[in-house]
Amino acid sequence: MTLPLLTTHNLTKTYPGVRALDAVDFDLMAGEVHVLFGENGAGKSTLISMLAGANTPSEGKIYLDHHEVAFDSVARAKAHGVYTVFQEFSLIPTLTVAENMFLGQEPRMGILIDHAEMRRRAQEIFDELGFPISPTAQVSTLSRAQQQMLEISKAFHGDLKVLILDEPTASLTEREVDHLFHFIERQKAKGVGIIYISHRMQEFKRIADRITVLRDGAKIGTVEMAGTDEAALVEMMTGRQIADIYPTIATEPGDVVLEVADLATPGVARSSLSLRRGEVLGVAGLVGCGKSRFFRAMMGLGPRRSGTVHLNGHDITGLPTREIIRAGLYYLSPDRKHEGLDLAKTSNENLALNVVTSGAPVKRGWIDWRTVRDTVAEIATRVELPEDYRARRVSQLSGGNQQKVLFGKAFGQKADVYIFDEPTVGVDMGTRAALYLKIKALAEAGKAVVVISSDLPEAINLSHRILVFANGQVSAELPRAEASEDTVLRYFFTESEPVQ
Amino acid sequence: MSDATAPAQVTPRANPIKTLFIRVGVLPFFLGIALVVFSFMSDKFLTGQNLMNVARQSVYLVLVSLGQMLVLVSGGFDLSVGTAIALTSVASALSMTWAAGVFDSVFLIIAIGILAGGCVALIVGLINGVGVAYFEVSPFIMTLGVSSVGAGLALFMTGGIPISGLPIAFGDTFGFGKWFGVPVPVFIAVICIVVMWLMMPRTTLGTRIYAVGGNIKAAHLSAIDTKKTLVLAYVLCSLIAALTGVLLTARVESGEANLGGTMALESIAACVIAGVSLRGGIGRVQNVVLGAFFIVMVQNGMNIARVSSYMQMVLLGSLLILAVIFDQMRYRMIMRGA
Secondary structure (H helix, E strand, O other): OOOOOEEEEEEEEEEOOEEEEEEEEEEEOOOOEEEEEOOOOOOHHHHHHHHOOOOOOOEEEEEEOOEEEOOOOHHHHHHOOEEEEOOOOOOOOOOEHHHHHOOOOOOEEOOEEOHHHHHHHHHHHHHHHOOOOOOOOEHHHOOHHHHHHHHHHHHOOOOOOEEEEEOOOOOOOHHHHHHHHHHHHHHHHOOOEEEEEOOOHHHHOOOOOEEEEEEOOEEEEEEEOOOOOHHHHHHHHHOOOHHHHOOOOOOOOOOEEEEEEEEEEOOEEEEEEEEEOOOEEEEEOOOOOOHHHHHHHHOOOOOOOEEEEEEOOEEOOOOOHHHHHHHOEEEEOOOHHHHHOOOOOEHHHHHHHHHHHOOOOEEOOEEOHHHHHHHHHHHHHHOOOOHHHHOOEHHHOOHHHHHHHHHHHHHHOOOOEEEEEOOOOOOOHHHHHHHHHHHHHHHHOOOEEEEEOOOHHHHHHOOOEEEEEEOOEEEEEEEHHHOOHHHHHHOOOOOOOOOO | OOOOOOOOOOOOOOOHHHHHHHHHOOHHHHHHHHHHHHHHHOOOOOOHHHHHHHHHHHHHHHHHHHHHHHHHHOOOOOOOHHHHHHHHHHHHHHHHHHHHOOOOOHHHHHHHHHHHHHHHHHHHHHHHHHHHHOOOOOHHHHHHHHHHHHHHHHHHHHOOOOEOOOOHHHHHHHHOOEEOOEEHHHHHHHHHHHHHHHHHHHEHHHHHHHHHHHOHHHHHOOOOOHHHHHHHHHHHHHHHHHHHHHHHHHHHOOEOOOOOOOHHHHHHHHHHHOOOOOOOOOOOHHHHHHHHHHHHHHHHHHHHOOOOHHHHHHHHHHHHHHHHHHHHHHHHHHHHOO
């Protein structure tokens, strides 16, 4: 019986109002691929952020090689041989690929950096991984997939004991995934312990040894991959039937409200789309497949190459974003910190902004704050934001409550079509269920709703119709009845060349 | 049951000093310390007459700081307010001396002068605003550049010599006159304060400026014309500076290219001490008025205590840096949720 390489004991992380991780005991053997499995907000990212040194535990201990360790920084974790590839890249766009790979540990000749050696070693690692990246390229010129490959490559030098990969294949093609898995096998053979986060069961079945399932911050159990079937895993993950979370949205399609013809953007080929009142359209695809870019171009938030957009019969093509919003097309950003909310202000103040800009309570330039207050209170109740949180600054709220505020902003602005881009990122189950009911209410009140989601079950189960994007193209349009997870997943990968 | 009781305060009550600090910033503490220190240094300081004096002197900085606040709240800052004052002074003086040779009506001559000053400031504000909003030049570089351009033009037009020969009535009214028993500059400043105090929280323009400074992308997605809002903030700031320029010109009874030289630093210091965040989105009119009053009071106190003007520069710079350090601490506390 071998001893584990890495163990956590009673590991807990609390944020105001949220227990993000609840007393988790976890262990990783040398030479093992251990998959963390769970829904968004289940605590996977919180767990690895503490193992990676990006976050410190509120309670509990971490042992590496049977010694207690306290990682107060990512650099400290790295020094112990624990390397993490996060979903968010930590690359410096103005430096070259090789410079990024060896940042902070450059090979030297005397006091000078040995650039030739650096390039040679970078090339060696890329050859071994089979990643087509030039060590001399500037990072800002790389595609998203190449940047992801570079992030992964950064792990493969130095004294590696534990490798943590957070959805490493999110923007890789199948061929690239094969290369990656081949490399993981070799690292395993060397005795490296690998923690692997992924939503894709098909994929990790090929490499996983054990799987730990998390739900709502707690560990549900650890099982051997061999001998565990998918159904059992899904049940552990959700703890309930999927139908419980997703409401049934009645469908009575009305008039066409949004008509998009031949819209193309850099990276997304010409696509058309029409949407009826009362309809929910799910949009699925990998990160970077162009699904978000397509809708952002529609909103005037990104470049548009060609095509027209009509809302209620009016041409809104190329209008400034604010006029598109006023015309009745609302876009909920996936990035609530940078694009969604003013973190230093309270929930009420954030909600008030859209009530004010919608123009309703403004008389000759003066704001009628009493009306605004009443409307804000009504909206906060509608999105089920607890009263205690309404006068608190948004930065102090949990992700779930922040997302409720973001949804509330959408209700301040009157619209006919709502585009929700990743509406439940980092949100717990309870809040998700609440937000889904809001989407149901909107659709049944005759609004048209678009749900763009990288969470496949969400995109499928909320919608009446699914649009799948792959490599910058619409690869399929399926009615709900034909859209099982397997069918939709097949359209995620196309062998076509990415659209430039 | 829980509905009937007062909102339960579960968290332990924070200490009152911390609460005050988070609410209004460092100003009450600075103000208290200054009052105590200067009263000890001279018994002439804490007299009604001296404080009235401070109030009268602070009018100009109060005005400029109100404009500066607009730009700070929008998330930028304006280093060219001093230049706007100098340009206004030169432009209004030059046009008044020109108009004096063409028209007879003193009223018309003064109106032309004020109009000319306003137009020049409008151009300065537009250039700043368009540069920042549309060409995305950083506010620091944009206003620093404009400040050099403006100062150069003002000196070029005057050759560095003050322009005298302004209508007597101009200085008598706007420099030393009284309306309803109140000195005209004070009267005008009070009107500006009231207008700003109503505008910032109660009109859509004020709300838009707060929103743009708080999170410009979120504001964009809330159907706000962020570029127009930024331009307006810079233009209003410049126009208020122009108003100050006219009042100062009347006070010194000549057009001078070196008026307002220290206004940029002093107005930023006044705002930051008054709790206007350098990150944008946060700031209150009434506090800014107090902040400007504080700066002038410190200068007055140092004059009474015979601190040399060179040392006064040292102290003012230090105060600004100290205020920014406290602003950082306050921001962290706000975000952490104290």
